Structure formats: C-alpha cells, structure tokens
Amino acid sequence: MDEKYDRTTEEGRQEYGAAVLKELKAEKIVQACEKKDIESLIHLATSRYGLIEDGYRRRAWPIILGCIGAIGAEDWQELRRHHDEGQVKLDVDRAFVYYPDKDTEAATKRRRDDLYDLITRILREHPSLNYFQGYHDIVQLFLLILGAEAAVEPVARLSLLRTRDFMLPTLSGTTPHLNLLPSILKAADPELQKHLASTEPFFALSATLTMYAHDIEDFKDITRLFDFLLAWEASMAVYLYAAIILSRKDELFEISLDEPEMLHFTLSKLPKTLDLEHIIESALTLFRAHPPEKLPDRAWKQISSNSVLKTTRDAHALQAQTLKDGEKWLDRQATQIRRAQQLAVIRKQAWGMRRQGRYFGVALVVGILSLWFRQYGSAVAGFGSWLRSWFG
Numbered sequence: 001m002d003e004k005y006d007r008t009t010e011e012g013r014q015e016y017g018a019a020v021l022k023e024l025k026a027e028k029i030v031q032a033c034e035k036k037d038i039e040s041l042i043h044l045a046t047s048r049y050g051l052i053e054d055g056y057r058r059r060a061w062p063i064i065l066g067c068i069g070a071i072g073a074e075d076w077q078e079l080r081r082h083h084d085e086g087q088v089k090l091d092v093d094r095a096f097v098y099y100p101d102k103d104t105e106a107a108t109k110r111r112r113d114d115l116y117d118l119i120t121r122i123l124r125e126h127p128s129l130n131y132f133q134g135y136h137d138i139v140q141l142f143l144l145i146l147g148a149e150a151a152v153e154p155v156a157r158l159s160l161l162r163t164r165d166f167m168l169p170t171l172s173g174t175t176p177h178l179n180l181l182p183s184i185l186k187a188a189d190p191e192l193q194k195h196l197a198s199t200e201p202f203f204a205l206s207a208t209l210t211m212y213a214h215d216i217e218d219f220k221d222i223t224r225l226f227d228f229l230l231a232w233e234a235s236m237a238v239y240l241y242a243a244i245i246l247s248r249k250d251e252l253f254e255i256s257l258d259e260p261e262m263l264h265f266t267l268s269k270l271p272k273t274l275d276l277e278h279i280i281e282s283a284l285t286l287f288r289a290h291p292p293e294k295l296p297d298r299a300w301k302q303i304s305s306n307s308v309l310k311t312t313r314d315a316h317a318l319q320a321q322t323l324k325d326g327e328k329w330l331d332r333q334a335t336q337i338r339r340a341q342q343l344a345v346i347r348k349q350a351w352g353m354r355r356q357g358r359y360f361g362v363a364l365v366v367g368i369l370s371l372w373f374r375q376y377g378s379a380v381a382g383f384g385s386w387l388r389s390w391f392g
Contacts, residue, residue, distance in 0.1 A: 022052050033059040038315055042231040046284070048277055050227030057145050057223065064230050065157045066319040072125050072152050082123035084131035091136045092116045099219035100144070114148045115140050122156055126323070128330055129159055129167045134206065137213035138163070141226060144219075160326025161318065162234055165308050166209055168330065172337045176303045177208055177238055180292070183299035184242040187290040192249055196267070198260050203268035204241045211237060215270050228280050233312040235292050236283065243282040244270065306333040 004019070025044065029051060032040035041060055044051065051057045092115050096108050103111070119139055123129055138158070142151040165173035178201040185193035207215045211229050216222040229237055245252070245267065255263050292300045292309070303309050306329040312318055 018049075022049055025049065026052055026056065029056045029060060033063060036063055038064070038319060042315060045227040045231035046280070050224045054145050054223065057227065058150075061142075061145065061226075061230060062150070062154050065154045066161075066321065067153045067157060070153050070323075072121065072156065076121045076124050079124040080127070082120065082127055082131075084123060085120055087133070088119050088123070088131055088136070089116060091133055092119070095136050095140050098217040111140075111143070115143055118143055118148055118151060118155065121152065122159055126156065126160060126327065128327055128334075129164075130169055132166050132171065132209065134210035134214045135159075135163075135167075137210045141213055141222065145223065156323060157326075158230075160323050160330065161321050162230075162308055162312060163211075164326055164330050165234075165333070168334050168337060170337065172341075173307070173333065174205060174209060176307055176309060177234075178202060178204055179302075180235060180238045180295065180299055180309075181242055181245075183295040183297050184239060184286065184290060185245065186296050187294075188242065188286055189246060189249070192246070192252065195253060195257065196245075196263065198257065199263045199267060203264050204238070206268070207241055207270065208237045212240075212270075216274070221274070221276055224276055225280075231315075233315075234308040235312075236287065239287045240279065240283040243279050243286055244274070246286070247271075247279065247282065304333055304336055306330075306336065 004016075025047075028040065029044050031037075032044060033056075041064055045060065045064065051060050092112050095115055096103065096111050100107075115136060119131070119136060122139075123131060139151070139155055142155050142158070145151075146154060159167060165177065167173075181201040181204055182193055182197070185196065212225055213222055216225065229240075248266075248271065252263070252266065255266060257263075294300075305311075308329075311321070311325075311329060
C-alpha cells in the first residue's frame with residue numbers, strides 16, 4: 001500500500017491515512033455482515049466513508065433492511081396490473097441520466113427495462129402501495145447495487161416499512177415529515193426559523209421524498225448517503241435537511257423577508273458542493289440535541305402511530321417487522337387520512353351552512369314582518385301612535 005502514496009506530502013499522507021482507515025473498516029463490515037450484527041452495521045454505515053464500496057453495500061444493505069431471503073411471487077407478471085404503471089413507464093424512461101455515465105444506449109435500455117419490471121413487480125405484489133414520482137430514483141440505486149433479482153425483497157421492505165408514508169393514496173402522508181422541519185429549526189436556531197417562517201417547508205419535499213436520490217447527481221455521494229439514511233430512522237432525512245439549512249444560515253439571512261419566492265427557491269436547491277461527512281455529522285448532532293419526541297409545538301405528538309416516523313424508531317424492532325405489518329399500518333394510516341379529510345369537508349360545509357343560516361334567519365324574520373305589517377299595518381300604525389303618546 002505504501003508504494004501507491006507519496007507520504008512526503010500532506011496530500012499523500014492524508015490519502016494514505018484514508019486508505020488505511022478504509023481497509024480496517026472493510027474487515028469490520030465483513031465481520032458484521034457474517035454475524036448479522038445490526039448495531040455494528042449501523043455504526044459502520046454512519047461513520048466516515050460509510051460502507052466504503054458497492055461490494056460491501058451488496059451484503060450490508062439487505063441485512064440493515066431486515067431481509068430474510070424471502071421470495072416474492074414467481075408469476076408476478078400474471079398478477080393484476082397496478083393503476084400507476086403508466087406513470088411508472090413515463091418516469092423510468094427518464095432514469096439513469098446521471099449514472100452510470102459510461103453505459104451504451106443499449107445498456108441503458110436494458111437497465112430501464114429491469115427498473116420498470118422491478119417497480120411493477122413491487123406494486124403488483126403489494127397493490128395497496130401507490131407509486132410516487134421520484135420512487136424510481138430510489139429503486140434505481142438498489143437495482144445498480146444489488147441487481148434485479150436480489151433487489152426485490154429489499155425494495156419491498158423499504159417501500160412498506162420505510163417509505164410507506166409516501167405511498168399512500170394521496171401525498172398527505174408527506175405533511176408530518178415536512179412539518180418536523182420548522183420545529184427542528186426552531187429548537188436549534190429560533191432566529192433563523194423566524195426568518196424562514198413565511199416559507200412553507202414544501203421546499204424540502206423532493207429531497208426527503210426520494211431520500212435525496214432525485215437531488216444528488218453523483219453516484220458515490222448518493223450511495224454514501226444511502227448508507228447513512230438506511231441505517232437510521234425515517235426522521236433522519238428531515239434532520240439532514242435541517243442541517244443543510246443551518247449550514248447556509250448566513251446566505252439565507254442575506255435574503256430579505258420581502259422576497260419569499262427567492263427564499264423558497266434557495267431552500268429548495270441543495271448546494272452544488274456538499275461536504276457529506278460534515279453534514280451527516282451535523283445531522284446526528286442535531287438529532288441527539290433535539291430528538292423528535294422533544295421538539296417544540298407538540299410536533300411529534302401530532303404524528304400518527306402508524307407513520308414510518310414512529311414505526312422505524314427502534315432498529316431491532318424494525319428488523320422483526322414484516323411486510324404484513326407494513327400493509328397493516330398503510331391501511332390504518334390511509335383510513336385515518338381519509339377520515340380526517342372527510343371531517344374537514346364536513347366542518348367546511350357546516351361552517352358554510354352556519355353562515356347561510358344566519359342570512360336565512362334574517363331574511364325569514366324580514367319576510368314575516370313584511371307580511372305582518374302588510375296585513376296589520378293600520379293596527380301597527382295605531383300601536384305606534386299609542387307608544388309615542390305614552391312615552392311622549
């Protein structure tokens with residue numbers, strides 16, 4: 001190894017040190033995979049350089065996701081078509097744009113066919129899931145790292161146990177995730193949160209929805225980030241975005257409150273250069289200083305117990321969760337959202353009827369008095385004269 005690096009220069013010494021660290025870490029990754037030591041894998045996936053390279057990810061990602069070697073339906077192509085397959089085709093036709101960057105046109109076509117089959121298989125085998133735009137960005141990484149057949153179980157577990165909130169009948173499940181962001185910022189930097197208060201957190205939707213796969217174009221960066229995000233609970237994606245925002249504090253304060261559109265635009269775009277190791281470390285510090293259950297404004301208490309934000313909290317419990325569990329939580333949360341939407345409609349209608357009732361009541365009284373005066377006008381006039389004489 002010594003021969004590869006010029007240890008007489010600072011750059012060479014740093015490269016040599018990094019290579020030694022990676023070599024030692026690689027041995028630990030192999031040992032942790034052999035023992036299925038989830039605690040060690042979480043630590044290794046989180047610490048500097050993550051799982052190092054794709055060969056180790058191929059072994060570690062399925063273990064981190066709790067895969068047990070289950071095989072889906074062999075005749076999945078005979079299953080009923082999923083209603084989202086048309087949109088899947090449109091999105092897959094735009095996949096593999098940034099990586100791999102040396103593929104031939106024919107190779108890219110084969111990858112897209114494999115990606116379409118993989119996503120379609122997941123949706124047909126689990127029809128309660130709903131496709132969202134950007135899901136293909138996530139799945140294509142699993143396809144590249146694991147291969148088409150080996151990716152089936154990990155992607156199924158990811159979909160039902162970790163990205164389930166985004167695969168409900170509507171995107172209402174994203175709201176609790178996004179609403180955590182202002183609370184995290186408020187806990188960490190109230191002044192900055194106040195500056196951004198007029199900007200709704202929808203600017204973070206693309207990144208958090210796709211585990212940053214839609215926004216980070218470099219393959220090494222996004223696979224390194226996946227090491228980290230797969231090893232942690234679902235809320236970590238939001239903490240990561242908060243850490244990125246906090247790192248841009250000075251830039252954001254330079255934008256006037258009179259320019260909310262510029263604030264939204266700036267917040268919705270990740271910096272072109274990201275020091276991922278530093279941002280990951282910052283997100284962890286933020287998470288430990290302000291854990292979800294202690295965030296202000298009762299942000300955590302308002303989240304459904306069926307949300308992945310709460311069901312992914314315990315790494316060991318997550319290992320034991322089944323696809324049936326995911327489908328159960330998906331159904332329960334869909335029911336909760338549907339009832340909440342129905343209640344909102346009823347309240348809106350009730351409020352409208354209440355206002356209409358006021359106008360109707362006044363109109364009814366005026367109409368009755370009009371008829372009464374028309375019939376008994378002379379008597380009323382006499383009664384009025386009597387009152388005036390009495391109180392004269």
